[in-house]
Amino acid sequence: xxxxxxxxxxxxxxxxxxxxxxxxxxxxxxxxxxxxxxxxxxxxxxxxxxxxxxxxxxxxxxxxxxxxxxxxxxxxxxxxxxxxxxxxxxxxxxxxxxxxxxxxxxxxxxxxxxxxxxxxxxxxxxxxxxxxxxxxxxxxxxxxxxxxxxxxxxxxxxxxxxxxxxxxxxxxxxxx
Amino acid sequence: xxxxxxxxxxxxxxxxxxxxxxxxxxxxxxxxxxxxxxxxxxxxxxxxxxxxxxxxxxxxxxxxxxxxxxxxxxxxxxxxxxxxxxxxxxxxxxxxxxxxxxxxxxxxxxxxxxxxxxxxxxxxxxxxxxxxxxxxxxxxxxxxxxxxxxxxxxxxxxxxxxxxxxxxxxxxxxxxxxxxxxxxxxxxxxxxxxxxxxxxxxxxxxxxxxxxxxxxxxxxxxxxxxxxxxxxxxxxxxxxxxxxxxxxxxxxxxxxxxxxxxxxxxxxxxxxxxxxxxxxxxxxxxxxxxxxxxxxxxxxxxxxxxxxxxxxxxxxxxxxxxxxxxxxxxxxxxxxxxxxxxxxxxxxxxxxxxxxxxxxxxxxxxxxxxxxxxxxxxxxxxxxxxxxxxxxxxxxxxxxxxxxxxxxxxxxxxxxxxxxxxxxxxxxxx
Numbered sequence: 001x002x003x004x005x006x007x008x009x010x011x012x013x014x015x016x017x018x019x020x021x022x023x024x025x026x027x028x029x030x031x032x033x034x035x036x037x038x039x040x041x042x043x044x045x046x047x048x049x050x051x052x053x054x055x056x057x058x059x060x061x062x063x064x065x066x067x068x069x070x071x072x073x074x075x076x077x078x079x080x081x082x083x084x085x086x087x088x089x090x091x092x093x094x095x096x097x098x099x100x101x102x103x104x105x106x107x108x109x110x111x112x113x114x115x116x117x118x119x120x121x122x123x124x125x126x127x128x129x130x131x132x133x134x135x136x137x138x139x140x141x142x143x144x145x146x147x148x149x150x151x152x153x154x155x156x157x158x159x160x161x162x163x164x165x166x167x168x169x170x171x172x173x174x175x176x
Numbered sequence: 177x178x179x180x181x182x183x184x185x186x187x188x189x190x191x192x193x194x195x196x197x198x199x200x201x202x203x204x205x206x207x208x209x210x211x212x213x214x215x216x217x218x219x220x221x222x223x224x225x226x227x228x229x230x231x232x233x234x235x236x237x238x239x240x241x242x243x244x245x246x247x248x249x250x251x252x253x254x255x256x257x258x259x260x261x262x263x264x265x266x267x268x269x270x271x272x273x274x275x276x277x278x279x280x281x282x283x284x285x286x287x288x289x290x291x292x293x294x295x296x297x298x299x300x301x302x303x304x305x306x307x308x309x310x311x312x313x314x315x316x317x318x319x320x321x322x323x324x325x326x327x328x329x330x331x332x333x334x335x336x337x338x339x340x341x342x343x344x345x346x347x348x349x350x351x352x353x354x355x356x357x358x359x360x361x362x363x364x365x366x367x368x369x370x371x372x373x374x375x376x377x378x379x380x381x382x383x384x385x386x387x388x389x390x391x392x393x394x395x396x397x398x399x400x401x402x403x404x405x406x407x408x409x410x411x412x413x414x415x416x417x418x419x420x421x422x423x424x425x426x427x428x429x430x431x432x433x434x435x436x437x438x439x440x441x442x443x444x445x446x447x448x449x450x451x452x453x454x455x456x457x458x459x460x461x462x463x464x465x466x467x468x469x470x471x472x473x474x475x476x477x478x479x480x481x482x483x484x485x486x487x488x489x490x491x492x493x494x495x496x497x498x499x500x501x502x503x504x505x506x507x508x509x510x511x512x513x514x515x516x517x518x519x520x521x522x523x524x525x526x527x528x529x530x531x532x533x534x535x536x537x538x539x540x541x542x543x544x545x546x547x548x549x550x551x552x553x554x555x556x557x558x559x560x561x562x563x564x565x566x567x568x569x570x571x572x573x574x575x576x577x578x579x580x581x582x583x584x585x586x587x588x589x590x591x592x593x594x595x596x597x598x599x600x601x602x603x604x605x606x
Contacts, residue, residue, distance in 0.1 A: 043605065052523070060521070087484060095481050098474065 006148065006174045007033065008158050009132050010167035012141040015041050021143065021165035022047040028161050030153065033146040036136040055117060062112025066105035074100060132173050144173070184448050186593035190441060192586040200579045207571025214564030215241065235559045242302035243555040244565055248573035249298055250405050251429070251547045253291040254422070255577070258430025259284025260361045261394055264387035267380070272600030273457055276449040276591055280437050282368065284430065285361035286584030287577050292354030295405070299350070306555050309333055309411045312340035326411050333408070349404055353397045360390040368592055375594040398423045406547070409554035413491045415476050422550075424469040428512070429543040431462050432536035437581070439533055446590055452527040453604050459526030462516065462535065470513035494553045500561045501553050504545055511542030544570055 010025075012018040018041065025032060032048060078084065079092035089096065118124050133142045145158060162170045218237035263281040266274045274281075303310040313319040314326045330339035333346040363386050371379035399419025407418045415421070435458045441447045480488045495501045516535045525531035545562075552560035592598065 056523070087482060089482075095474075095478055098478065 006146065007132065007172065008145045008147060008155065008162065009171045009173050010143040010145075010162035010165070011133060011135070011169040011171065012143065012166060013139075013168050014166075015141065017166040018141045018143070019044065019047050021162075021167065024165045025143070025145075025161060030145055030158060030161060031149045033144040033149065035141065035143045036132060037141045038136055038139060041141070055113060055120075058116040059109045059113040062116075063105050063109035065112070066108030067101060069108070070101040070104035071097060130175055133171070143167070184591075186589070186591050186598075188446055188448075188590050189588070190444075190446060190582070190586045190590055192582050196582070197579070200575050200582070203571055204575035204579075207568045207573075207575060209568070210564050211568025211572060214566075214568055217564060235556075236305075239302075239305040240556055240559065240565055241569075242298065242305050243552055243560065244569040245294070245298050246302070246306055246405075246555070247544070247547045247551045247566075248569055249291065249295045250551070251426075251544055252287060252573050252577050253295065254426030255430045255433050256284045256287035256291055256581075257357055257394070257398070258426050259434065260288070260357065260364065260390070261398075261427075262430065262434065263364060264360075264390045264394070267384045267387040268391055270384070270597075272597035273454065273604040275595045275597045275601035276447060277434070277438050277454060277458075278368065278592055278595070279585065279588070279590055280441070280447075281434050282361070282364055283437070283581050283585040284433060285357075285365070286580050288354065288358050288361055290576075290580060292350075292358065295354070296347070296350060299347075307408060307411070308554075309408060310343065315340035329411070346404060349400060353401055356393055356397070360386065360393070364390075369588045371592055371594050372589055377596045379594075380596050398426075406550050409551060410491060410494075412487065415480075415488075415491070417472060417476055421469075421472045421476055424465060424472050425512075425543050425546050428462060428465045428469050428539055431458065431465060432539040434458065435462065435532065436536045436540075437585075439536075441590070449591065449602050453606050454601070455532065456523070456527045456606060457604075459520055459532050462532075462539065463520040463526065466513060466516040466520070466539070470509070470517075473509070473513075495549060498553065498558070500558060501549060504549055504562070508542065508545045508549060511538050512546060 010021070012021060015037075018035070018037070022032065022035065022044070026049065035044065035048065037044070074097045075092050078097075083091040085091065086096075122129075132144045133140065136142050143162070145162075147155065147158075150158060159170045215237060218240060259281045263278060263285075265271075266278060266281070299306075308314075309326055309330070311321075313321045314323040315330050316322055317327075327339065331345070333339075333343040334341060335345045337344050364383060367379045367383045367386070402419040402422035406422055407414060435455070438447065438450060438455065438458065442450060477492065480492060495505055515538055519531050519535050520526055525535075548562065548566065595601075
């Protein structure tokens with residue numbers, strides 16, 4: 001049975017206690033898997049030492065792709081595939097293409113960003129969410145610690161640190 | 177974590193030192209020298225432009241001087257009123273993040289009384305040279321130069337007097353706008369500095385109420401000011417979004433000025449409360465409204481280009497097909513949209529480093545080019561261009577504006593120490 005346990009979870013009642021606990025737990029050398037809270041806790045990224053998201057880069061690249069696709073499509077269609085004169089303009093009038101280019105750029109940038117976000121945060125529709133504790137949707141903050149990532153430390157030691165950091169409960173949780 | 181702002185020196189004042197003043201006056205002197213050089217060159221070297229147009233009046237060097245004064249009048253008036261406008265927005269939207277830099281915004285308004293006097297004096301000195309509609313013969317049906325289109329628009333300038341006489345409605349609007357803008361500016365100033373003495377929240381509520389009235393007045397007056405002072409130069413032509421276009425140009429330039437002054441004050445070790453989070457927000461404003469400006473510029477252009485109606489396209493034909501102004505259209509777009517858009521895209525460039533300062537400087541120069549393109553083709557035609565006179569006049573106005581604004585800023589505390597949201601501004605974190 002002992003081998004099936006993969007996570008230790010600390011349950012916290014209060015946001016401020018949680019933020020202090022994160023600092024304490026991290027400074028004792030434990031790697032935190034994730035912290036779950038019922039609402040966004042301001043500044044928690046800094047406490048957890050998260051690096052900044054690379055999502056804007058994805059958005060920029062998808063935007064570039066959108067610009068390229070839109071302009072290529074319009075120049076090819078209007079300029080080469082089936083040239084037409086509309087309103088006395090050239091076959092390939094750049095100003096007329098800008099609104100469509102803008103729309104496709106925004107569309108691809110936003111869809112691409114949402115897609116990358118969903119995949120990278122495991123929010124894809126077929127993903128199996130890991131619920132560490134049902135009360136994270138109600139009123140409890142839960143800190144999850146992956147035992148495999150902290151193999152250097154004994155389980156009892158981890159539990160003790162969590163308790164001393166202000167956790168009201170310390171539980172074990174495993175997933176299939 | 178300190179939970180209050182009391183350990184900062186909230187009574188800090190900006191000291192407009194002699195060395196800073198000397199720098200400003202040096203720029204003013206350089207500007208004056210360049211302007212003088214430009215005038216001398218124009219007086220003795222400008223003879224090769226023969227007056228060949230149908231209107232047929234010979235070109236004089238002082239027309240270019242007047243056009244330059246007008247460009248800078250409109251431009252710096254805009255930057256000044258945007259300071260007051262942005263201040264009012266903070267109160268009307270009950271914003272807390274900006275509290276520490278409120279006085280920087282408001283200080284831009286110090287230029288307004290001077291701008292008003294300059295504007296009215298310039299109008300009376302240079303009216304025929306700047307505004308085609310001031311010629312009385314346009315409204316005289318017996319005259320061969322009678323212009324039925326301008327005659328139709330004449331009441332907008334001359335009502336209730338006869339068309340072609342004294343533009344009383346136009347002057348009335350100019351006085352009214354400057355009068356109210358200065359009035360609101362003085363009111364805001366009085367309330368916010370009084371707050372330092374009396375404390376409490378009453379000043380905040382009063383400024384919020386006055387802000388609401390100011391914003392309503394500004395929404396109407398900024399648009400009409402743009403028609404009056406800029407669009408009426410090309411009297412036949414009109415654009416329904418011109419008011420917003422001019423406003424957005426002013427707004428981006430004003431935001432850049434606020435940001436530059438904030439960064440300057442920080443480099444002097446003042447405004448300790450202001451950190452990269454506040455600067456980041458200003459950067460986001462600049463980034464966003466840069467796009468807003470480009471959106472309006474392009475909206476105006478695209479509809480005119482696509483509909484291709486001669487009376488509308490004339491505005492862009494005059495500019496794009498001109499050897500003098502054509503290139504500046506692209507300079508305008510590059511300085512005011514492409515470069516700021518690419519340079520300010522990342523988070524770091526908005527928070528620290530030289531990028532924000534660089535972009536602010538580019539934008540302040542860029543929107544001058546924008547106004548140059550609005551004013552000069554209609555007033556000077558092929559006799560315009562960016563030369564010594566333009567650069568010199570811009571430097572003179574810039575230095576005078578800086579001097580007036582910084583002197584105003586030095587008069588009171590930099591931070592509204594009794595503002596009810598000071599704490600929120602201190603904890604602002606994004």
